[in-house]
Amino acid sequence: MKIFRVATLAVAATFAVSGCAGGDGGSSSGAPDDALDITFSYVPSSFDPPDVGDNPTSQFLQPVYDTLTQVQPDGSVGPRLATEWEYTDDALQVLRMTLRDDVTFSDGTPFDAAAVKANIEHFLTGTGPAVNNVRTIQEVVVVDPTTVELHLSEPNPALLRYLALTAGMMVSPAVLGQESLATAPVGSGPYVLSTDGTVSGSKYVYTRNPDYWAADSYPYDQITLSSIAEVTARLNAVRTGQADVSQITPKTMAEAESAGLDVTHFSSGDIMQLVLIDRGGQLSPALADPRVRQAINMAIDRESVVSAVYDGLGQPTTQLFNPSSDAWLDELADRYPYDPAAARELLAEAGYADGLTLNVPEFTGIADLFAIVAQQLGEVGITVQSTKVPDAQANTEMRSGKYPAVLQQLQSNDPWQAIQLMVMPQSAWNPLGYQEPALDELIRTAQSATGDARATAYQELNRYLVEQAWSAPLAVAETVFASEDDVTVTPYAYSVIPPIEGYAPAGS
Amino acid sequence: MLGFLAKRLASGVVLVFAVSAAAFMLISIAGGDIARTIVGDAATQQQVDQKAAELGLDQPLLEQYWSWLGAALRGDFGTSWFTNLPVTELLLTKMPITLSLALVGTVVSAALGVALGTIAAVRRGIVDRLLQVLVIAGFALPGFWLALVLVSAFAVQWGLLPATGYVPFGFSPAEWARSITLPVAALAIGVTGATAQQVRSGLIDVLRQDYIRSLRGRGLSNANIVLRHGLRNAAPSALTVISLQFINLLGGAVIIERIFALPGLGAMTLDATTQGDVPQIMGVVVLTVGIVVTVNLVIDVAYGWLNPKVRIR
Numbered sequence: 001m002k003i004f005r006v007a008t009l010a011v012a013a014t015f016a017v018s019g020c021a022g023g024d025g026g027s028s029s030g031a032p033d034d035a036l037d038i039t040f041s042y043v044p045s046s047f048d049p050p051d052v053g054d055n056p057t058s059q060f061l062q063p064v065y066d067t068l069t070q071v072q073p074d075g076s077v078g079p080r081l082a083t084e085w086e087y088t089d090d091a092l093q094v095l096r097m098t099l100r101d102d103v104t105f106s107d108g109t110p111f112d113a114a115a116v117k118a119n120i121e122h123f124l125t126g127t128g129p130a131v132n133n134v135r136t137i138q139e140v141v142v143v144d145p146t147t148v149e150l151h152l153s154e155p156n157p158a159l160l161r162y163l164a165l166t167a168g169m170m171v172s173p174a175v176l177g178q179e180s181l182a183t184a185p186v187g188s189g190p191y192v193l194s195t196d197g198t199v200s201g202s203k204y205v206y207t208r209n210p211d212y213w214a215a216d217s218y219p220y221d222q223i224t225l226s227s228i229a230e231v232t233a234r235l236n237a238v239r240t241g242q243a244d245v246s247q248i249t250p251k252t253m254a255e256a257e258s259a260g261l262d263v264t265h266f267s268s269g270d271i272m273q274l275v276l277i278d279r280g281g282q283l284s285p286a287l288a289d290p291r292v293r294q295a296i297n298m299a300i301d302r303e304s305v306v307s308a309v310y311d312g313l314g315q316p317t318t319q320l321f322n323p324s325s326d327a328w329l330d331e332l333a334d335r336y337p338y339d340p341a342a343a344r345e346l347l348a349e350a351g352y353a354d355g356l357t358l359n360v361p362e363f364t365g366i367a368d369l370f371a372i373v374a375q376q377l378g379e380v381g382i383t384v385q386s387t388k389v390p391d392a393q394a395n396t397e398m399r400s401g402k403y404p405a406v407l408q409q410l411q412s413n414d415p416w417q418a419i420q421l422m423v424m425p426q427s428a429w430n431p432l433g434y435q436e437p438a439l440d441e442l443i444r445t446a447q448s449a450t451g452d453a454r455a456t457a458y459q460e461l462n463r464y465l466v467e468q469a470w471s472a473p474l475a476v477a478e479t480v481f482a483s484e485d486d487v488t489v490t491p492y493a494y495s496v497i498p499p500i501e502g503y504a505p506a507g508s
Numbered sequence: 509m510l511g512f513l514a515k516r517l518a519s520g521v522v523l524v525f526a527v528s529a530a531a532f533m534l535i536s537i538a539g540g541d542i543a544r545t546i547v548g549d550a551a552t553q554q555q556v557d558q559k560a561a562e563l564g565l566d567q568p569l570l571e572q573y574w575s576w577l578g579a580a581l582r583g584d585f586g587t588s589w590f591t592n593l594p595v596t597e598l599l600l601t602k603m604p605i606t607l608s609l610a611l612v613g614t615v616v617s618a619a620l621g622v623a624l625g626t627i628a629a630v631r632r633g634i635v636d637r638l639l640q641v642l643v644i645a646g647f648a649l650p651g652f653w654l655a656l657v658l659v660s661a662f663a664v665q666w667g668l669l670p671a672t673g674y675v676p677f678g679f680s681p682a683e684w685a686r687s688i689t690l691p692v693a694a695l696a697i698g699v700t701g702a703t704a705q706q707v708r709s710g711l712i713d714v715l716r717q718d719y720i721r722s723l724r725g726r727g728l729s730n731a732n733i734v735l736r737h738g739l740r741n742a743a744p745s746a747l748t749v750i751s752l753q754f755i756n757l758l759g760g761a762v763i764i765e766r767i768f769a770l771p772g773l774g775a776m777t778l779d780a781t782t783q784g785d786v787p788q789i790m791g792v793v794v795l796t797v798g799i800v801v802t803v804n805l806v807i808d809v810a811y812g813w814l815n816p817k818v819r820i821r
Contacts, residue, residue, distance in 0.1 A: 043591070045590055045591060045592070046592060051548070053548075126548075127547045127548040127551035127555055128548045129548055131548075179592075182592045183592065183593065199601070199771060200591065200593055201591055201593070201598075201771065201776075202769075202771040203771075226769075228672065228769040229766055229769075229775065229779075230766045230767055230769065232656065232659075232767065233671070233672050233766070233767055233768060233769040234769075236659055236663060236664055236671035236672060237671060237672045237673075237769070239664050239671070240663055240664055240667060240670065240671040240672075242670065242671060242672055242673060259664075390782065390784075391782060392545060392782050392783040392784060393541065393545055393784075395545075396541055396544050396545050
């Protein structure tokens with residue numbers, strides 16, 4: 001039949017054409033050497049800084065916005081839009097910053113102290129995860145066009161670091177508060193978002209801002225950040241040259257290495273833990289007893305968690321603080337060895353020889369970890385009851401205060417950030433608002449201390465939290481990147497993913 | 509013919525309404541505090557409530573559906589709750605990708621299926637058996653496994669075709685063809701079987717008929733009999749299967765799009781559904797039902813044209 005013949009011919013022709021076009025046998029889009037292509041699994045929901053959490057989604061905002069300060073590879077904070085700063089009072093509640101006077105936003109608006117004020121005030125009206133970190137900023141005072149003062153209601157030891165992240169991102173005041181900001185950023189950063197090539201939700205192309213005040217520090221003329229959900233597809237993209245760097249997973253690391261790719265892995269500061277929310281015993285009276293919480297810490301084999309869940313790529317830990325931080329204590333690493341017998345003894349001592357039940361939410365993101373934890377806790381008499389929740393609502397559910405314990409991976413970088421996130425009465429991950437006088441005292445001391453005294457205060461706090469088994473930390477996860485050999489990826493302490501400055505042509 | 513078309517169109521419209529209402533009810537019942545998930549952790553309860561009011565989540569379900577419907581009939585499908593992008597724009601950008609996969613996949617699998625089915629029906633014997641086995645294998649292999657194998661071999665190992673990404677037809681027809689070759693292959697191989705089987709059995713039945721014998725008696729060549737008379741009479745049932753395959757492929761595109769990182773409707777639906785992004789989901793539902801209704805209509809017309817006896821008066 002004619003139609004059949006025509007159809008066959010058409011199909012054959014299509015394949016012939018594609019065969020001819022594929023004559024070079026290589027990738028379809030080889031990026032020029034001055035362009036960088038990275039793929040992640042994340043997607044930015046908006047280009048308005050307060051809507052975006054810090055690392056890793058803020059990655060998409062970094063190329064277009066300058067921040068007040070800048071993170072360094074060793075975790076310290078250096079100058080950027082702010083050239084110098086100091087606390088002008090002993091209570092550490094007034095931060096005076098001197099600003100650059102040679103910066104202009106890409107729409108022509110000049111950068112000055114008034115812009116800083118407008119931005120910070122805008123940020124504080126936001127509702128994203130990073131906003132709580134800087135709620136202590138009460139007022140921003142413009143002293144003169146290059147001097148600004150941040151007045152705090154209480155000291156914030158991690159403030160300078162937050163000003164290197166989304167809280168310090170400076171948007172042109174002309175577009176603050178406008179709806180277009182969600183999709184069309186206007187910043188003063190090293191790159192601008194290009195409408196040509198950018199496909200919202202999957203690919204973001206950034207072209208060099210030729211007027212940038214430090215253009216020489218950025219080797220690439222163009223950066224493309226793509227969002228690809230499937231790790232196999234991300235790995236394939238690097239293998240076939242469609243991308244220069246891809247974030248992969250510990251489980252795909254071996255495949256990347258055997259394919260001849262460069263693999264970089266480093267501690268991400270994400271600490272997988274069984275957050276023992278109900279320290280006050282409201283939902284589960286047993287958890288109020290430190291011995292029960294200590295027993296939980298000794299019932300789980302952290303080594304097996306790392307090998308089963310992270311394919312061996314992770315660091316077992318008993319501490320809530322980042323290993324690179326001032327709060328970290330090597331001596332605490334062995335505080336809770338894997339010892340089910342000792343765990344059972346502790347439980348019996350506390351009066352729970354017959355065991356107890358814990359209702360813990362389960363979602364697909366932690367399915368394999370959940371199985372291990374439930375099994376190991378079961379072996380010492382703690383029955384873990386699973387409540388299934390959809391992935392998209394998992395975080396909201398876990399922080400609702402309905403569960404005595406939850407299993408989740410929490411970011412821990414600067415010690416104060418970790419404290420704000422997990423340990424304070426108003427912390428998001430302390431939803432039942434538990435506090436005790438001794439802990440309050442330790443937090444206050446750390447908050448007002450400076451220099452070495454602060455480091456000591458953090459360590460004291462760390463010791464207390466571990467001793468009291470505030471939570472049951474399991475392991476520190478690692479970030480894994482696969483890259484072609486013409487790109488070097490430099491890990492930054494405290495960053496889940498390195499900032500844009502962490503990628504450079506190899507050998508430079 | 510026109511009356512027939514009009515009736516089918518009307519029933520199609522009713523279908524769109526019914527499915528959209530059902531889908532809306534299903535998503536809304538799923539529950540969860542969407543407002544809080546959208547607004548974020550640092551929000552106060554007041555801000556969450558404000559967001560909920562803004563999105564109309566505090567109203568009864570029927571009211572919410574009604575306002576969605578009112579806007580939709582005016583062509584306004586709203587804005588995605590999670591990405592702040594207009595749904596219509598999203599649908600228009602992503603539709604060509606998924607349609608490319610589904611339509612090309614259907615054409616390829618139809619062509620292959622007809623070819624294989626015809627050979628099997630005419631040759632019989634060993635060739636027929638072999639084809640049966642191949643066809644069942646195609647059925648049995650999971651689409652995503654096939655996709656992974658294809659990408660591994662043709663893209664990663666031999667570098668012949670791209671591993672990820674979609675190039676629009678308008679940008680470069682050759683590159684477009686290359687970017688959809690592997691995804692289409694993964695999709696089509698599975699469904700070719702059903703078409704081949706249908707053509708084979710249909711053709712065998714037809715070739716057994718008396719009028720075929722008389723045609724042979726009149727001296728017509730084998731090729732003429734099989735291709736012109738045989739297939740033409742076996743076509744209707746084959747067409748039914750092909751239209752069903754199109755729907756299959758539309759659904760199968762979801763997984764395939766993920767594996768090949770094609771930013772199409774499938775990937776968007778997956779994300780929207782897990783997050784509970786109602787405007788996006790509803791937009792996709794209406795669009796998909798619309799596409800299916802249209803394709804079915806086209807097939808029905810082809811059906812009627814091929815075989816006048818079947819036309820409904």
